Amino acid sequence: MTKEEIIAAGGTKVAAKPRLLMDVNMHYCPGCSHGVVHKILAEVIDELGLEDSAIGVAPVGCAVFAYNYIDVDWVEAAHGRAPAVATGLARLNPDATVFTYQGDGDLAAIGTCETIHACNRGENIAIIFINNGIYGMTGGQMAPTTLEGMKTSTTPYGRRVDLNGYPLKITDLVKELDGTCYVTREAVHTPAAVRKAKAAIRQALMNARDKKGTSFVEIVSTCNSGWKMSPDKANKWMEENMFEKYPLGELKNTVNPK
Amino acid sequence: MENKEEIKLLKGNEAIAHAAIRYGVDGYFGYPITPQSEVLETLEALMPWETTGMVVLQAESEVAAINMVYGGASSGKAVMTSSSSPGVSLKQEGISYIAAGELPALIVNVMRGGPGLGTIQPSQADYFQAVKGGGHGDYHLIVLAPASVQEMADFVGLGFDLAFKYRTPAMILADGVIGQMMEKVVLPPARPRRTDEEIVALCPWAARGKFGRKQRNVSTTLELDPQAMEKNNIRLQETYRRIEAGEVRFEEYMTEDADYLIVAFGCMARICRKAIEDARACGLKVGLLRPITLWPFPTEAIKALSGQVRGILVAELNAGQMIDDVRLAVEGRTPVCHFGRTGGIVPNPQEVLNALCKDFNVEMEDAK
Amino acid sequence: MKHEIIIAGFGGQGVLSMGKILAYAGLLDGKEVTWMPAYGPEQRGGTANVTVILSDEQISSPVLDSYDVAVILNQQSLDKFESRVKPGGLLIYDPYGIHRKPERTDIRIAEVNATEAAIETGNTKTYNMLLLGALLKLVPMVPIEAVIRGLEKTLPERHHNLIPLNRDAIMRGEQLVK
Numbered sequence: 001m002t003k004e005e006i007i008a009a010g011g012t013k014v015a016a017k018p019r020l021l022m023d024v025n026m027h028y029c030p031g032c033s034h035g036v037v038h039k040i041l042a043e044v045i046d047e048l049g050l051e052d053s054a055i056g057v058a059p060v061g062c063a064v065f066a067y068n069y070i071d072v073d074w075v076e077a078a079h080g081r082a083p084a085v086a087t088g089l090a091r092l093n094p095d096a097t098v099f100t101y102q103g104d105g106d107l108a109a110i111g112t113c114e115t116i117h118a119c120n121r122g123e124n125i126a127i128i129f130i131n132n133g134i135y136g137m138t139g140g141q142m143a144p145t146t147l148e149g150m151k152t153s154t155t156p157y158g159r160r161v162d163l164n165g166y167p168l169k170i171t172d173l174v175k176e177l178d179g180t181c182y183v184t185r186e187a188v189h190t191p192a193a194v195r196k197a198k199a200a201i202r203q204a205l206m207n208a209r210d211k212k213g214t215s216f217v218e219i220v221s222t223c224n225s226g227w228k229m230s231p232d233k234a235n236k237w238m239e240e241n242m243f244e245k246y247p248l249g250e251l252k253n254t255v256n257p258k
Numbered sequence: 259m260e261n262k263e264e265i266k267l268l269k270g271n272e273a274i275a276h277a278a279i280r281y282g283v284d285g286y287f288g289y290p291i292t293p294q295s296e297v298l299e300t301l302e303a304l305m306p307w308e309t310t311g312m313v314v315l316q317a318e319s320e321v322a323a324i325n326m327v328y329g330g331a332s333s334g335k336a337v338m339t340s341s342s343s344p345g346v347s348l349k350q351e352g353i354s355y356i357a358a359g360e361l362p363a364l365i366v367n368v369m370r371g372g373p374g375l376g377t378i379q380p381s382q383a384d385y386f387q388a389v390k391g392g393g394h395g396d397y398h399l400i401v402l403a404p405a406s407v408q409e410m411a412d413f414v415g416l417g418f419d420l421a422f423k424y425r426t427p428a429m430i431l432a433d434g435v436i437g438q439m440m441e442k443v444v445l446p447p448a449r450p451r452r453t454d455e456e457i458v459a460l461c462p463w464a465a466r467g468k469f470g471r472k473q474r475n476v477s478t479t480l481e482l483d484p485q486a487m488e489k490n491n492i493r494l495q496e497t498y499r500r501i502e503a504g505e506v507r508f509e510e511y512m513t514e515d516a517d518y519l520i521v522a523f524g525c526m527a528r529i530c531r532k533a534i535e536d537a538r539a540c541g542l543k544v545g546l547l548r549p550i551t552l553w554p555f556p557t558e559a560i561k562a563l564s565g566q567v568r569g570i571l572v573a574e575l576n577a578g579q580m581i582d583d584v585r586l587a588v589e590g591r592t593p594v595c596h597f598g599r600t601g602g603i604v605p606n607p608q609e610v611l612n613a614l615c616k617d618f619n620v621e622m623e624d625a626k
Numbered sequence: 627m628k629h630e631i632i633i634a635g636f637g638g639q640g641v642l643s644m645g646k647i648l649a650y651a652g653l654l655d656g657k658e659v660t661w662m663p664a665y666g667p668e669q670r671g672g673t674a675n676v677t678v679i680l681s682d683e684q685i686s687s688p689v690l691d692s693y694d695v696a697v698i699l700n701q702q703s704l705d706k707f708e709s710r711v712k713p714g715g716l717l718i719y720d721p722y723g724i725h726r727k728p729e730r731t732d733i734r735i736a737e738v739n740a741t742e743a744a745i746e747t748g749n750t751k752t753y754n755m756l757l758l759g760a761l762l763k764l765v766p767m768v769p770i771e772a773v774i775r776g777l778e779k780t781l782p783e784r785h786h787n788l789i790p791l792n793r794d795a796i797m798r799g800e801q802l803v804k
Contacts, residue, residue: 053467055333058478067476073465075332076478078355081325084317088329088337089465091313092285096333096467114325117318267646267653267661293665378665439688440646440661442653525688532687606691 018042020051020071027065031231033221034063036188037130040198041101042070044205053097053209055089057082061103062136080111083118086125097209099126104145105135108170115170122179122213126204129171129216131246132223140226144168147245152226167245171218175251181213183252187220189235203256212255220246264445270410270436273443274340274366275300277414278312282451284335285313287326289345292378293434294368297340310451320345324352331361332477334457334464336418340366343384344375347392353427354393358479360494362421364414365399366430368437371602379602380434382524382575388431389553396491398498400428400505401552403523407441415446420505422460424497431552433575435525435604507550508559512538516545518614519563521584522573523549525604530573533607537614540622544614552580560587569618573597573610593618627682629767630690632707634675635699640754645676648758650776651768652680662688673702680767695765697757701725716764718757736764738802752795759799770796
């Protein structure tokens with residue numbers, strides 16, 4: 001039966017593709033967290049009525065083609081420069097709601113300077129930060145957030161802090177900056193986590209829309225291809241290893257303090 | 259802000275700032291570096307956000323500044339940045355993206371001596387970087403070379419007009435002399451910044467939020483399909499051919515009867531003009547061709563003159579860069595020699611004249 | 627008429643601003659002007675110099691190898707620029723801190739003891755205006771009124787109360803010419 005036939009036969013529609021998610025095949029690997037985050041981002045943009053005013057800034061990394069998936073205006077930035085590009089967009093287009101979507105290599109390695117300073121200036125933008133501890137697009141190299149001992153193609157025997165330094169907790173860093181109004185760390189590995197992550201993205205986009213300062217939403221994510229695990233194993237590995245270093249929860253909220 | 263012409267005594271760098279506000283520039287993103295810091299300083303002092311609404315921001319780096327320009331340009335705004343040589347090197351990645359994205363923008367380079375950290379004194383050693391494409395990929399900038407403070411002011415408007423006409427970044431390639439010297443400058447009447455409606459009409463491609471537009475706009479430079487990417491390249495090259503056909507600018511001085519020709523741009527053209535005055539006073543017929551656009555280069559004009567003169571001296575504040583383009587234009591019809599100073603040294607007119615006499619074995623007994 | 631002038635001394639002596647005021651006066655007097663500083667760290671204690679050109683016609687090079695007038699305020703500048711005054715030109719110097727006096731015989735040489743005069747008047751900040759007065763007495767290239775209007779244009783309004791002081795210094799400078 002097709003879905004139309006099921007609905008015609010009295011079936012109840014319980015889920016639908018978000019209206020703003022484009023009708024194209026995603027290039028992400030099965031099991032990747034990006035797809036889920038794209039979905040909730042598209043839903044939030046629609047629910048907040050931001051389809052017209054949203055401008056997304058895509059990174060370099062696996063999400064380089066994010067602009068192909070959500071039906072709003074986008075600018076594709078150079079590697080790491082999304083917060084600077086977003087600064088230009090937000091400063092010159094005060095009626096727009098500007099967000100960036102970046103991975104850990106883009107945001108916390110090559111783009112650390114732009115990240116810190118955009119946050120410190122309190123640019124009215126939302127930063128969505130996918131942290132899966134690895135460079136996915138280029139084939140699984142070490143990221144700044146790669147855990148100690150974690151094997152990647154450039155740390156084939158595991159990350160050694162004496163050689164490679166420590167995993168960078170950039171979210172804890174930006175929390176300290178006076179320009180950030182909302183900093184949180186979420187995940188999308190369970191339905192409950194997805195609901196929380198969606199609420200966080202909603203809060204971040206509202207803050208950008210309302211010119212409250214910089215919002216920063218880290219999504220601790222899996223890269224089952226890069227980690228060389230099945231999706232369910234990757235989720236389990238993330239819970240057991242990533243969450244210890246990158247514990248979930250709100251780090252800062254000056255807009256709606258608890 | 260005066261809605262009429264105004265005469266002022268300004269440094270070249272200050273003139274850029276005044277002209278930007280008067281042109282109705284939407285945003286400037288900069289970072290301090292000698293000898294161009296007065297651009298940012300003047301804008302901050304004039305506070306255009308209070309009058310025209312122009313955004314002025316001191317970025318955390320030249321890299322960030324050019325990417326802020328990339329963001330602003332993507333949304334159809336008239337945006338610019340300025341820097342000096344080491345800072346412009348840092349901007350090259352962003353400039354390549356802006357060219358690839360077919361976005362209008364203005365970049366100002368007030369050149370200082372290099373390579374490396376080099377010197378803060380004047381230089382023209384970024385000619386290759388500016389006209390041959392300093393960043394990666396097949397692209398060009400429209401490169402304007404001002405030789406006076408007046409042209410510093412005028413080329414802001416000209417640069418933006420050309421950038422929007424062809425959807426390509428333009429560069430003002432100045433030097434420490436033109437940036438730091440003061441001259442009389444007639445500032446154009448102020449005009450308002452473009453309205454949202456005007457931007458939508460002029461830049462239907464702008465990624466500025468859909469705001470009722472049916473099709474979304476995406477500004478991207480990535481294209482993994484080789485067929486499509488080659489099409490993008492061909493489109494860019496077609497634009498460059500149109501610019502070459504329509505936008506070559508140069509100035510000739512006393513070339514009609516010239517036996518020798520000097521080709522020089524920017525401050526060196528001024529110095530050479532004086533050298534020519536002195537040479538003519540001693541009976542030596544020298545003329546000057548000053549490229550105003552370094553890209554597109556006045557190839558045809560130089561080619562035409564090359565049949566007339568006994569020799570061409572290319573005078574630059576570098577070890578020999580523009581001379582390559584002059585030689586390509588001359589195609590061996592007449593000898594082409596180079597005079598250059600590096601390290602931040604600015605020669606005086608007499609040195610140029612001495613070089614000309616020596617290179618072409620000319621006697622000039624009356625010369626001082 | 628064209629005047630090609632170099633003003634050279636230490637940073638902090640008001641070399642650049644003297645040149646700027648002269649250039650502004652030229653502008654207001656309807657002349658073409660250029661003001662070309664040797665810029666950079668010299669501004670802070672080292673040597674400083676500025677080339678000012680006033681002309682009735684378009685000015686070609688802002689950089690020169692010889693000058694009609696040199697205003698010299700320290701020994702290093704004298705050593706550097708004495709030979710570059712055009713024959714028949716003018717060299718003005720302040721003897722304070724000069725241990726080797728100018729030796730050229732084919733140029734006019736004027737000693738202007740502006741340092742001493744500035745100390746006498748009790749306002750060392752008008753030092754460069756004393757020199758400007760002396761320069762304009764020797765070569766009246768712009769009217770004093772244009773200089774005063776130039777000051778009005780270049781000084782921020784909160785400093786306009788200093789204009790009479792500067793005017794007095796220019797007048798006093800005229801008298802320093804022997």
